[in-house]
Amino acid sequence: xxxxxxxxxxxxxxxxxxxxxxxxxxxxxxxxxxxxxxxxxxxxxxxxxxxxxxxxxxxxxxxxxxxxxxxxxxxxxxxxxxxxxxxxxxxxxxxxxxxxxxxxxxxxxxxxxxxxxxxxxxxxxxxxxxxxxxxxxxxxxxxxxxxxxxxxxxxxxxxxxxxxxxxxxxxxxxxxxxxxxxxxxxxxxxxxxxxxxxxxxxxxxxxxxxxxxxxxxxxxxxxxxxxxxxxxxxxxxxxxxxxxxxxxxxxxxxxxxxxxxxxxxxxxxxxxxxxxxxxxxxxxxxxxxxxxxxxxxxxxxxxxxxxxxxxxxxxxxxxxxxxxxxx
Amino acid sequence: xxxxxxxxxxxxxxxxxxxxxxxxxxxxxxxxxxxxxxxxxxxxxxxxxxxxxxxxxxxxxxxxxxxxxxxxxxxxxxxxxxxxxxxxxxxxxxxxxxxxxxxxxxxxxxxxxx
Numbered sequence: 093x094x095x096x097x098x099x100x101x102x103x104x105x106x107x108x109x110x111x112x113x114x115x116x117x118x119x120x121x122x123x124x125x126x127x128x129x130x131x132x133x134x135x136x137x138x139x140x141x142x143x144x145x146x147x148x149x150x151x152x153x154x155x156x157x158x159x160x161x162x163x164x165x166x167x168x169x170x171x172x173x174x175x176x177x178x179x180x181x182x183x184x185x186x187x188x189x190x191x192x193x194x195x196x197x198x199x200x201x202x203x204x205x206x207x208x209x210x211x212x213x214x215x216x217x218x219x220x221x222x223x224x225x226x227x228x229x230x231x232x233x234x235x236x237x238x239x240x241x242x243x244x245x246x247x248x249x250x251x252x253x254x255x256x257x258x259x260x261x262x263x264x265x266x267x268x269x270x271x272x273x274x275x276x277x278x279x280x281x282x283x284x285x286x287x288x289x290x291x292x293x294x295x296x297x298x299x300x301x302x303x304x305x306x307x308x309x310x311x312x313x314x315x316x317x318x319x320x321x322x323x324x325x326x327x328x329x330x331x332x333x334x335x336x337x338x339x340x341x342x343x344x345x346x347x348x349x350x351x352x353x354x355x356x357x358x359x360x361x362x363x364x365x366x367x368x369x370x371x372x373x374x375x376x377x378x379x380x381x382x383x384x385x386x387x388x389x390x391x392x393x394x395x396x397x398x399x400x401x402x403x404x405x406x407x408x409x410x411x412x413x414x415x416x417x418x419x
Numbered sequence: 420x421x422x423x424x425x426x427x428x429x430x431x432x433x434x435x436x437x438x439x440x441x442x443x444x445x446x447x448x449x450x451x452x453x454x455x456x457x458x459x460x461x462x463x464x465x466x467x468x469x470x471x472x473x474x475x476x477x478x479x480x481x482x483x484x485x486x487x488x489x490x491x492x493x494x495x496x497x498x499x500x501x502x503x504x505x506x507x508x509x510x511x512x513x514x515x516x517x518x519x520x521x522x523x524x525x526x527x528x529x530x531x532x533x
Contacts, residue, residue, distance in 0.1 A: 116458075117455065117458050117526065118457075118458045119457065119458070119521070119524050122521070123521065124519055124521065124524075124526060208501050208502075208522075209501070295516075297516055302508065302516060303508050303509050303510070303511070303512050303515045303516055303518075304512050304514075304515045304516065305514065305515065305516065324502075324504075326502075
């Protein structure tokens with residue numbers, strides 16, 4: 093009897109201890125980053141340090157980064173992380189027919205996004221910048237990279253946060269964390285499930301009203317990355333221009349999509365694919381979903397409605413009607 | 420006899436736990452908004468304590484954001500950042516997305532949002 097009562101006492105004490113997540117919020121990679129984990133804060137310290145370390149390699153604005161030095165010098169022996177990221181970007185470029193192209197740098201620069209004062213460029217200047225955009229002319233051999241034309245420039249804005257999210261998740265995993273949610277400016281990484289075993293619920297912003305969520309997806313051990321025209325944009329002469337460029341035209345992609353959300357186990361692919369799908373549009377994006385060598389699911393939001401790939405059926409929740417794209 | 424003592428202790432713990440729960444329930448606030456800048460929490464705003472709207476100016480490296488706090492919500496009513504995303508976001512909506520001003524490293528969000 094005494095043992096039984098002791099057990100009850102012990103259990104009651106244990107149950108009274110709530111397991112609150114540790115949380116970290118900081119600014120890096122030109123966005124706000126929120127890390128939330130069920131574990132100790134040392135694990136979050138390590139994940140934060142990893143993100144800041146990768147930022148120093150990938151940032152185009154950091155003069156000593158791999159990307160800045162490659163752009164300035166034309167050739168560079170890269171860190172293994174940058175080489176891995178560029179190799180993955182190349183695979184996504186091939187899979188998407190060039191809809192993602194990390195050599196988009198000259199176009200982004202011309203539009204003034206690096207200066208923080210974007211404007212619509214002159215047509216002749218845009219033609220000249222576009223001639224420098226070609227991922228096939230970014231040569232990669234092991235750790236050695238070379239830009240084959242003078243003036244070419246790499247911009248990892250469409251893919252670097254995904255890589256960083258995956259690396260941070262790996263750090264947390266190595267530290268024994270089995271339940272965490274990372275948010276790198278819209279690049280979400282679900283590490284495991286919630287402590288109670290249920291999936292994480294990730295909201296997708298409503299492009300018509302980005303202050304609200306319009307739908308949610310369930311996620312466990314995967315990345316959830318959204319690219320949308322409402323995230324960064326400017327207005328000139330009554331026209332709105334967003335920041336996701338079509339490498340074919342050098343203009344913001346205009347395919348009728350307002351946003352694309354990709355769910356994929358690989359964070360780098362999730363990030364790169366969300367950009368590529370946004371550029372491709374709904375029909376070509378659905379074709380990529382069917383043919384892609386890496387499995388993923390997607391939510392397409394247009395002004396006319398919502399479409400999801402069939403693998404999300406049952407994990408996608410929305411008060412509006414939506415179309416399910418069949419394989 | 421000893422069993423009786425254990426039962427008494429068990430009862431005491433149960434009573435204490437119940438009191439703690441009641442205290443936490445009473446202590447729990449109405450809708451609460453957190454305002455942080457560059458990772459530092461600046462304000463915890465319990466909107467149930469707000470009887471009439473007021474503004475707070477939050478400086479950042481020569482710039483500023485003006486927050487308007489109402490009994491229902493919080494919004495950035497004015498800022499001198501270059502992109503004005505924080506102003507265009509409008510008021511925080513129940514269960515909605517946080518307000519972010521990247522240039523001024525300001526985040527305004529509901530306390531219970533994960």
